[in-house]
Amino acid sequence: xxxxxNTLKTIAxxxxxxxxxxxxxxxxEEDLAxxxxxxxxxxxxxxxxxCSENASCDxxxxxxxxxxxxxxxxxxxTSIDIVLLQQKAATYNALENAYNKKWGVISDCSxxxxxxxxxxxxGKCTAVN
Numbered sequence: 396x397x398x399x400x401n402t403l404k405t406i407a408x409x410x411x412x413x414x415x416x417x418x419x420x421x422x423x424e425e426d427l428a429x430x431x432x433x434x435x436x437x438x439x440x441x442x443x444x445x446c447s448e449n450a451s452c453d454x455x456x457x458x459x460x461x462x463x464x465x466x467x468x469x470x471x472x473t474s475i476d477i478v479l480l481q482q483k484a485a486t487y488n489a490l491e492n493a494y495n496k497k498w499g500v501i502s503d504c505s506x507x508x509x510x511x512x513x514x515x516x517x518g519k520c521t522a523v524n
Contacts (some may be wrong), residue, residue, distance in 0.1 A: 429490065430494060433465070433490065436483060446474065447518070449515050455469050457469045459491040460507075463501075468507070470520045470522045471520055
């Protein structure tokens with residue numbers, strides 16, 4: 396009888412451990428899917444812009460490295476809704492920062508420099524380093 400109770404306790408404990416592991420993994424996947432969807436929205440917004448001169452191009456910090464600072468800079472045309480882009484990028488940056496902390500993400504900690512110059516080439520803004 397004692398062996399049966401111990402076996403039952405072990406099975407119950409394993410069930411709890413495995414159910415927690417699966418929940419955290421699906422939570423991580425859901426968090427990553429949210430980041431990916433928002434990034435796609437931002438990229439579509441930027442892709443909708445056109446330029447005719449260098450003065451209509453700019454850049455914005457994007458992403459959040461685990462050690463701090465942006466992962467990259469996105470170049471865009473000022474013909475788009477800049478306020479919307481700034482809001483979406485700020486939301487993305489905050490969500491990625493939270494994701495990094497929540498899931499213990501590690502990064503290379505190298506400092507990413509903004510583009511030296513942004514220019515209009517064939518109707519699209521492009522970074523020039």
